[in-house]
Amino acid sequence: MIKKAPPVSISCRDLTLRFPVYGVDAKSLKKSLAAVTVGGRLGTHAHVTEVTALNHVNLELKPGDRLGLVGHNGSGKTTLLRALSGAYEPDEGAIEVQGRIAALLDLSLGIDPSATGLDNIRLRGRIAGLSSREIEARMDEIASFTGLGPFLAMPVKTYSAGMQARLAFAAATAVEADVLLMDEWIAVGDSDFQKLAHKRLLKLVERAGILVLASHDTDLLRLYCNKVMRLEGGVASAVTDIRKLDELMAA
Numbered sequence: 001m002i003k004k005a006p007p008v009s010i011s012c013r014d015l016t017l018r019f020p021v022y023g024v025d026a027k028s029l030k031k032s033l034a035a036v037t038v039g040g041r042l043g044t045h046a047h048v049t050e051v052t053a054l055n056h057v058n059l060e061l062k063p064g065d066r067l068g069l070v071g072h073n074g075s076g077k078t079t080l081l082r083a084l085s086g087a088y089e090p091d092e093g094a095i096e097v098q099g100r101i102a103a104l105l106d107l108s109l110g111i112d113p114s115a116t117g118l119d120n121i122r123l124r125g126r127i128a129g130l131s132s133r134e135i136e137a138r139m140d141e142i143a144s145f146t147g148l149g150p151f152l153a154m155p156v157k158t159y160s161a162g163m164q165a166r167l168a169f170a171a172a173t174a175v176e177a178d179v180l181l182m183d184e185w186i187a188v189g190d191s192d193f194q195k196l197a198h199k200r201l202l203k204l205v206e207r208a209g210i211l212v213l214a215s216h217d218t219d220l221l222r223l224y225c226n227k228v229m230r231l232e233g234g235v236a237s238a239v240t241d242i243r244k245l246d247e248l249m250a251a
């Protein structure tokens, strides 16, 4: 019997996400904010200042869609990725993601500085939903990819920033996923590692059914994505072909 592939899709309907910001007087902010293009929309609700990070965002993605997210600082890209990963509940609207998700959003997430590199790889694997057996089966490959050799037996707090990035990247990209959510942090480690990281990411992208990548780097977006959406103040443009990236950025 031929096994049917499980469905893979992303659907956001009127997705709205607000963050309350306590201890800020909205009236004092209003004048200075008139011409600001950075950040979400500020308002007040029940006397509390709040940022609308995503404002009625609609999005439908299917296998083969590799979506680049562009927009100014604070326009809502990371918030959208986190919402798709399941980290945030919508304040309004709905999110539905079908398929196994790998969220490469925060490199330091799931890293315990006092544990060894090897134990951190195990920890990260568990967070990604792998069984102990699956983790041990991949251990040699992950360990060799880090290039950290004997340092893997030492606590991560003794690592340099680049060494930590190597460890986190190797562990995070060892999972098989249908939906890959990535914030722009491909520029980790030294140039040798970057080349390796790039190859590994391309493989991961080929395997994944859907990619959503937030980035300010237009070359990177053209390399990995076939579609693009722009966020401004939490409001999303329509999804367009990546070949229209320049037009979309200039709009």
Ligand SMILES: Nc1ncnc2c1ncn2[C@@H]1O[C@H](COP(=O)(O)OP(=O)(O)OP(=O)(O)O)[C@@H](O)[C@H]1O
Pocket: 019, 020, 021, 038, 039, 040, 041, 051, 052, 053, 071, 072, 073, 074, 075, 076, 077, 078, 079, 080
């Ligand atoms: N935890 C939070 N508490 C309060 N406000 C937040 C929080 N997280 C994000 N925001 C606000 O939501 C808005 C969107 O932020 P987000 O991090 O999604 O932007 P971004 O497009 O990823 O920005 P960048 O390009 O700088 O990474 C910003 O105005 C930010 O201040």
